[in-house]
Amino acid sequence: MVDLSKPLAFRMAPKTLEEYVGQEHVLGKDKILYRTIMADRLSSIILWGPPGCGKTSLARVISHTTKYKFTRINAVTAGINDIKNAITEASNLLLNPSGKCILFIDEIHRFNKLQQDALLPFVENGTVILIGATTENPYFEVNKALISRSMVVRLEPLSLENVYTVLKRSLTAPEGLGSYKIKIKDDTLRKIAEVANGDVRTALNGLEVAVLTTKVNAEGYIEITPEIAANCVQNRKAIFDKNGDSHYDNISAFIKSMRGSDADAAIFYLARALNGGEDPMFLARRIVIAAAEDVGMANPNALVIANNAMQAVHMVGMPEARIILAEAAVYVAESPKSNASYLAIDKALGDVKNKDTGDVPMHIRNAPAEGMEQFGYHAGYKYPHDYPGHVVEQQYLPDKMLGTKYYVPDENVKPIV
Numbered sequence: 001m002v003d004l005s006k007p008l009a010f011r012m013a014p015k016t017l018e019e020y021v022g023q024e025h026v027l028g029k030d031k032i033l034y035r036t037i038m039a040d041r042l043s044s045i046i047l048w049g050p051p052g053c054g055k056t057s058l059a060r061v062i063s064h065t066t067k068y069k070f071t072r073i074n075a076v077t078a079g080i081n082d083i084k085n086a087i088t089e090a091s092n093l094l095l096n097p098s099g100k101c102i103l104f105i106d107e108i109h110r111f112n113k114l115q116q117d118a119l120l121p122f123v124e125n126g127t128v129i130l131i132g133a134t135t136e137n138p139y140f141e142v143n144k145a146l147i148s149r150s151m152v153v154r155l156e157p158l159s160l161e162n163v164y165t166v167l168k169r170s171l172t173a174p175e176g177l178g179s180y181k182i183k184i185k186d187d188t189l190r191k192i193a194e195v196a197n198g199d200v201r202t203a204l205n206g207l208e209v210a211v212l213t214t215k216v217n218a219e220g221y222i223e224i225t226p227e228i229a230a231n232c233v234q235n236r237k238a239i240f241d242k243n244g245d246s247h248y249d250n251i252s253a254f255i256k257s258m259r260g261s262d263a264d265a266a267i268f269y270l271a272r273a274l275n276g277g278e279d280p281m282f283l284a285r286r287i288v289i290a291a292a293e294d295v296g297m298a299n300p301n302a303l304v305i306a307n308n309a310m311q312a313v314h315m316v317g318m319p320e321a322r323i324i325l326a327e328a329a330v331y332v333a334e335s336p337k338s339n340a341s342y343l344a345i346d347k348a349l350g351d352v353k354n355k356d357t358g359d360v361p362m363h364i365r366n367a368p369a370e371g372m373e374q375f376g377y378h379a380g381y382k383y384p385h386d387y388p389g390h391v392v393e394q395q396y397l398p399d400k401m402l403g404t405k406y407y408v409p410d411e412n413v414k415p416i417v
Helices: 032-038 055-065 080-091 113-124 144-148 160-172 185-198 200-212 228-230 245-259 263-275 280-298 302-317 323-333 340-354
Strands: 044-050 069-074 099-107 129-133 150-156 183-184 222-224
Touching: 032 055, 044 055, 044 183, 055 069, 055 099, 055 129, 069 080, 080 099, 080 113, 080 129, 113 129, 113 144, 160 185, 160 200, 183 185, 185 200, 185 228, 200 228, 245 263, 245 280, 245 323, 263 280, 263 323, 280 302, 280 323, 280 340, 302 323
Parallel strands: 044 129, 044 150, 069 099, 099 129, 183 222
Antiparallel strands: none
């Protein structure tokens, strides 16, 4: 008996691998994950992917496939006692003759180090087969010890066709919307799938809202028009989390696009960040850094433009700050590039940290107190402005560093006149 009070996304969750849609790169019939699930030979895995890509659904499929006891907990509400209780039940041979259990931990990244450490001995000895699900990069958020004992599986956002397939199936499935008489054009259904941007849960929720809030027409049908669909799923879901892994991916792409002189890509990633709620001042600071690191002496004015833009963003704020950021990002992207100054300071820092670089030459030291000259301070210093062109040859580097070159201008750096 289907409980229609449950959300459509829950009711449409697959029960078998044959019903599962998407993730062919890890669940194709020749792939190791498919074979291990079907053979019930699963080892501990971490499922990593964006919301709505099928992590929990895959865990449910495993729960219907395995012969082992299956226990699910959510890291948001669970604690060490919940872990201990699951282990105790798994170890009770009367309740669980296999002596093993599959422990599914949703949002495992929310467990602290102590909670994650509590799992280690039981994952190690095989009492627990861990399935962890996370939207965050597990290499940052999950203990290295757990990672080393697990297979990390990267799940991708579902394709438009994947989401459309699930929506289409839900219209006729008894556990879905099959009890309703629904009229909806394929183009409208595809639009709902497109707006969901790979998140099948968002798509199903939108379709369910459309069906439940639309009156039956004179012909006895619930007709979902493009206008109704647009009202139920109003904005395209952004694959961006300003506090999550996608934040780092997006800002990396933004910086690399400016460095690579692709203004269109830079504007795209800037828009993606702003749409996702990124702090405009954070973006402004990245543009300033790119102006110094990547444009450098090939166009020193880029740093002036970027710094002025940062100040303007601070004063103006959103939404107008988007224009200032766009102008600065385009200027940096379109500028000639040179990282000569960046390489110079890093090389010098490396020498200062790792070498005996010697002492500052005596003639370029100050002699602020009377009597210091007799010890050689400032003795023999040549004041450049006393010489033609305001330049004079003399030693500036310590004796031990003589001949060292740090700043090596490249072909994009024009002589300063």
